[in-house]
Amino acid sequence: xxxxxxxxxxxxxxxxxxxxxxxARETDLKYATAHQLYCLNIxxxxxxxxxxxxxxxxxxxxxxxxxYFRRFYTKNAVCETNPxxxxxxxxxxxxxxxxxxxxxxxxxxxxKVVFAEHNIKMFxxxxxxxxxxxxxxxxxLDFHLVVFHPYRALANILGREPADAGRYPKxxxxxxxxxxxxxxxxxxxxxxxxxxxxxxxxxxxxxLALPEEEGESEAERVRRLMYRGSGEGxxxxxxxxxxxxxxxxxxTFRTDAPLLxxxxxxxxxAVYIAFxxxxxxxxxxxxxxxxxxxxxxxxxxxxxxxxxxxxPTSPAEFLASFEVSLPxxxxxxxxxxxxxxxxxxxxxxxxxxxxxxxxxxxxxxxxxxxGNQPPKPAGIKFGPEDAEALVRxxxxxxxxxxxxxxxxxxSTPEAARKRTR
Amino acid sequence: MDLAALENQTRAExxxxxxxxxxxxxxxxxxxxxxxxxxxxxxxxIKVGEMKDGxxxxxxxxxxxxxxxxxxxxxxxxxxxxxxxxVNLVLEFLDTDxxxxxxxxxLIFQPADIKSWTAxxxxxxxxxxxxxxxxxxxxxxxxxxxxxxxxxxADFGLAREFGDAKTRMTSQVxxxxxxxxxxxxxxxxYSPAVDMWSIGTIVVELVLRVPFLAGDSDIDQxxxxxxxxxxxTEQDWPGHTKLPDYHEVAxxxxxxxxxxxxxxxxxxxxxxxxxxxxxxxxxxxxxxxLHHKFFTTGERPTAPxxxxxxxxxxxxxxxxxxxxxxxxxxxxxxxxxxxxxxxxRSIARKLFA
Ligand SMILES: Nc1ncnc2c1ncn2[C@@H]1O[C@H](COP(=O)(O)OP(=O)(O)OP(=O)(O)O)[C@@H](O)[C@H]1O
Ligand SMILES: [Mg+2]
Numbered sequence: 148x149x150x151x152x153x154x155x156x157x158x159x160x161x162x163x164x165x166x167x168x169x170x171a172r173e174t175d176l177k178y179a180t181a182h183q184l185y186c187l188n189i190x191x192x193x194x195x196x197x198x199x200x201x202x203x204x205x206x207x208x209x210x211x212x213x214x215y216f217r218r219f220y221t222k223n224a225v226c227e228t229n230p231x232x233x234x235x236x237x238x239x240x241x242x243x244x245x246x247x248x249x250x251x252x253x254x255x256x257x258x259k260v261v262f263a264e265h266n267i268k269m270f271x272x273x274x275x276x277x278x279x280x281x282x283x284x285x286x287x288l289d290f291h292l293v294v295f296h297p298y299r300a301l302a303n304i305l306g307r308e309p310a311d312a313g314r315y316p317k318x319x320x321x322x323x324x325x326x327x328x329x330x331x332x333x334x335x336x337x338x339x340x341x342x343x344x345x346x347x348x349x350x351x352x353x354x355l356a357l358p359e360e361e362g363e364s365e366a367e368r369v370r371r372l373m374y375r376g377s378g379e380g381x382x383x384x385x386x387x388x389x390x391x392x393x394x395x396x397x398x399t400f401r402t403d404a405p406l407l408x409x410x411x412x413x414x415x416x417a418v419y420i421a422f423x424x425x426x427x428x429x430x431x432x433x434x435x436x437x438x439x440x441x442x443x444x445x446x447x448x449x450x451x452x453x454x455x456x457x458x459p460t461s462p463a464e465f466l467a468s469f470e471v472s473l474p475x476x477x478x479x480x481x482x483x484x485x486x487x488x489x490x491x492x493x494x495x496x497x498x499x500x501x502x503x504x505x506x507x508x509x510x511x512x513x514x515x516x517x518g519n520q521p522p523k524p525a526g527i528k529f530g531p532e533d534a535e536a537l538v539r540x541x542x543x544x545x546x547x548x549x550x551x552x553x554x555x556x557x558s559t560p561e562a563a564r565k566r567t568r
Numbered sequence: 569m570d571l572a573a574l575e576n577q578t579r580a581e582x583x584x585x586x587x588x589x590x591x592x593x594x595x596x597x598x599x600x601x602x603x604x605x606x607x608x609x610x611x612x613x614i615k616v617g618e619m620k621d622g623x624x625x626x627x628x629x630x631x632x633x634x635x636x637x638x639x640x641x642x643x644x645x646x647x648x649x650x651x652x653x654x655v656n657l658v659l660e661f662l663d664t665d666x667x668x669x670x671x672x673x674x675l676i677f678q679p680a681d682i683k684s685w686t687a688x689x690x691x692x693x694x695x696x697x698x699x700x701x702x703x704x705x706x707x708x709x710x711x712x713x714x715x716x717x718x719x720x721x722a723d724f725g726l727a728r729e730f731g732d733a734k735t736r737m738t739s740q741v742x743x744x745x746x747x748x749x750x751x752x753x754x755x756x757x758y759s760p761a762v763d764m765w766s767i768g769t770i771v772v773e774l775v776l777r778v779p780f781l782a783g784d785s786d787i788d789q790x791x792x793x794x795x796x797x798x799x800x801t802e803q804d805w806p807g808h809t810k811l812p813d814y815h816e817v818a819x820x821x822x823x824x825x826x827x828x829x830x831x832x833x834x835x836x837x838x839x840x841x842x843x844x845x846x847x848x849x850x851x852x853x854x855x856x857x858l859h860h861k862f863f864t865t866g867e868r869p870t871a872p873x874x875x876x877x878x879x880x881x882x883x884x885x886x887x888x889x890x891x892x893x894x895x896x897x898x899x900x901x902x903x904x905x906x907x908x909x910x911x912x913r914s915i916a917r918k919l920f921a
Contacts, residue, residue: 151699156635222572243628246728246735251622278622282653285623285631287572290648290655292632 152409156291161218163406174224177548178541183529186493187225189486190534191216191234192401193494194261198238201257202249206397207296212241213400214294215284221406222287226545230538231262231270236280244292251277265535294405297396300414305389391421395483402486408479412471416479493530580649583658585611594626594725599661602646608661609646613654626725627655633701633724641692643712643722662722663715666770667708668878670777675876679832682774683862684869685711686839688719689767694854696721697760702730704741706766708773717872730759739813742766744789745779749800750848752790754813761848764857768843771836775829790817797844798822805847835862 152158175184192213199209215237223233235258242249251274262270285292395417399405404413583600589610590597598611614627634645634657647658666685669675689711696703703721710723726741736756742748748765750758772780781796783789794800799820800808808814826837839862842852852860863869 151636154636154638239622240628243622243625244632248625251620275620278620279653281622282650282655283572285655286576286650290631291635292628293636 152295152411155293155295156289157293157295158409160289160291161406162409163221165403165407168221168403168406171221172224174545175226175541178226178544179537182489183534183537184225185489186529187534187537188217189401189490189493190531191230193531194231194265195234195238197261197264198235198254198258201261202238202242202253204238204242204247204249205245207298208241208245208247209238210296210298210397210400211245211294212237214405215241215288217403217406219284219287224545225538226541229269229271231258231267232276232280233284235270235277236284239277240281240284240292265531267535269539295410297399297410297414297417298393300411301389301392301396301417304411304414304418305392388418388421388424391424392417395420398486398490399483401490402482404479404482407482408475412476412479413483415471415476416483419476419480420483492528493534576649579647580651580656582647583609583611583649594624595657600658610659610661612657612659614657615654623655629727630724631655631657633727637696637699637701637724639692639695640718641688641720642695643720659722660714660720662712662720664713664878665709665722666711666713666719666774669713669876670708670773672878673777675878677774677777677876678867678870679836680867680870681875682771682832683836683867684872684875685719685774686767686771687858687863687869688872689721689770690854690858692719692721693763693767694858696727697763697854700729701727702758702760703727703763703766705743706763706770707743707746708770711770713875713877714872717875717877719872744786745769745782747789748848749790749793749846750808750811752786752793752813753808753811753815755811755848759848760853761851764843764851764854765848767854767857768840771832771840771843772829775831780828787815787817791820794820796823797825797846800846804845805850808846832862833866835860835865838862 172181172184179187195213195216196209199212212234216234219233219237235254238258239249239251239254242254255272255274255277258270259272262268392414396413399413399417404416408416582603584603586599586601588596589599592612595612595614598613600609600611601607602609614624631645631648634643635648638644643662644660645657646660649656649658689706693703693706703724704726705723706721710721712720712722714720728737730737737758739751739754739756739758742751742762746766746769748762751762769780781789781792783792794817797820799818802809826841829837829840832840839852839857839860842860843857845851
């Protein structure tokens with residue numbers, strides 16, 4: 148499912164508007180503040196990440212599980228459900244959908260361990276309950292199971308992968324490396340032959356007798372690479388920037404971004420954030436080496452020679468070349484960088500360093516430098532322990548409300564839902 | 569009942585369930601109608617049993633892919649709903665399948681008919697591959713035929729994405745008779761070419777009216793394949809001796825097997841040879857196959873509505889032993905327990921439902 152995002156259930160049904168999200172949260176907002184709910188989502192995403200890691204799942208199934216979880220809570224309220232059972236079910240289904248299935252009993256066993264670490268006692272440790280929850284989850288996902296992630300979009304944008312997966316057996320970078328290797332081998336063979344023809348002792352002279360470079364010229368190389376895609380990958384991006392963009396994408400699963408934006412917008416936003424960081428901070432400026440700058444200059448000349456549009460020379464141009472709506476892109480950037488100060492207050496860095504490394508901290512610096520002012524907590528400290536307590540309190544309070552005499556005879560969530568309208 | 573369950577019930581009520589018409593490994597199939605229009609549909613009810621180990625991978629894959637793939641030559645999924653913890657897929661109703669057509673000896677096929685079925689299969693498959701998906705279970709029985717004569721690829725229970733060329737996959741896929749030699753030798757990294765081989769064997773079967781390569785074990789399958797087509801040489805297929813389960817099946821001399829499909833003419837023979845190349849890298853892609861001369865020269869493909877079709881309606885068949893061979897190795901077979909309809913929800917999706 149790599150090339151038809153626009154025809155997908157993801158694009159058709161699961162890109163929501165901000166006001167739809169707001170409406171979906173009405174019930175929970177009676178029992179918690181917007182800031183607390185935001186923190187709860189960070190909390191749940193971290194639990195999904197931990198559970199996934201314990202089950203040896205890779206990043207993609209973990210990401211899928213997190214998106215399932217968020218989709219589920221556009222139709223349900225935390226206070227009406229058991230979020231720990233829901234998140235375990237999300238991990239269970241995502242593992243299967245991403246073709247790395249884990250046994251239901253392993254999910255239960257590992258979930259028990261993860262939840263115990265957080266003093267969570269609500270999780271029913273029985274496989275059949277998880278099996279039932281799986282079913283309700285699928286129902287509320289409308290049986291739409293394919294989730295498109297920004298990781299692949301990032302690889303496409305950076306030219307690390309063929310624009311159309313499966314169309315080419317190798318990525319652009321791999322193909323290029325192979326062609327170069329082949330050329331080097333051919334050259335060596337020709338040299339050897341020339342040497343042999345000239346007889347022993349003549350090795351030093353012979354190289355000169357070789358015809359000028361028969362291999363692919365730089366111009367041909369560019370043309371070959373451009374032919375494969377739109378040429379957008381030609382702006383080389385250093386590993387550091389790529390890494391930061393990747394980590395930033397990991398972080399977006401703690402925000403509403405996966406429910407609001409298509410994956411390539413999120414990927415571009417992550418690249419934008421990475422660029423901002425590498426050009427801003429003195430440390431990472433080093434990574435934009437002079438060779439890189441000259442290689443950009445070179446391909447510019449080549450492009451002119453080939454009559455092709457010049458490759459982008461600056462991050463701004465690079466982003467602009469994707470022809471996306473800039474307001475949307477910046478709204479997405481905003482949604483992502485809002486996360487960092489809140490996250491930092493919720494789970495201070497040393498604690499989450501194990502999850503994500505330094506990228507988040509760095510991105511937090513970017514957010515600060517961008518002069519962004521996210522919704523500030525009301526001065527009270529709110530951490531994971533408080534999150535666990537809040538979940539219990541929300542459920543209890545909601546239960547009292549539902550059981551209230553005013554609701555006699557209609558003590559169903561349905562009734563509860565109606566009352567909030 | 570909560571809101572989501574209500575919504576679901578409203579959906580379920582759009583469809584009228586009729587008599588049982590078939591049984592597969594993980595599902596019972598019922599005839600049905602869309603109440604509003606009277607249109608015939610099929611309801612595939614997934615056997616869930618006690619939900620002890622969770623939903624079967626096969627069923628999940630089918631739902632996953634059919635929700636995303638929309639093409640005239642792929643079976644249409646009209647709806648998914650659940651009743652008492654059973655997942656029901658509402659599918660367009662299809663009168664018969666290519667296997668039943670092939671076996672009906674009262675039908676006579678013209679080369680133009682075969683051309684038409686082949687083209688429709690390739691169109692559906694090209695779309696599947698273009699979307700980064702491998703089908704991994706192509707066989708006449710999974711190519712269903714609509715009342716209009718249109719062919720529709722069905723059964724996505726073994727399908728999976730192949731986006732990342734570095735992913736290791738199980739070689740235990742595709743029903744044996746339609747399985748390419750690289751999988752028989754245990755290849756773990758493979759490509760859409762595996763489906764192309766299946767199409768090749770199906771085209772030959774359309775001419776022969778019996779399965780082309782009907783091995784009775786995996787080893788026998790390789791023997792039958794090479795007996796018919798000659799053992800591969802390093803030149804035909806560079807590197808094949810390095811496959812994980814490689815064992816020598818040498819000594820079968822080259823054989824002009826394409827004479828078997830001479831009714832298809834030179835172009836048809838050539839297409840079969842392209843589809844049944846031993847070397848998966850050399851095997852033709854679905855897209856390229858659609859551009860093959862076979863489809864543009866000579867007689868035009870028969871219009872779907874004019875294609876030969878059995879008079880009798882599709883009847884449930886027993887599951888042939890080879891149908892089970894294609895199950896993935898991870899797939900612990902679900903016990904065939906009848907779902908208990910009276911069972912209550914022991915936990916609610918919501919805490920107070
Ligand atoms: N859309 C449909 N329209 C009409 N009949 C159908 C339809 N889908 C399936 N059937 C009938 O139901 C039977 C069972 O179908 P199903 O796809 O579950 O299993 P199968 O493909 O026969 O077996 P397996 O699950 O082992 O692959 C089919 O053989 C066919 O007779
Ligand atoms: Mg089948």
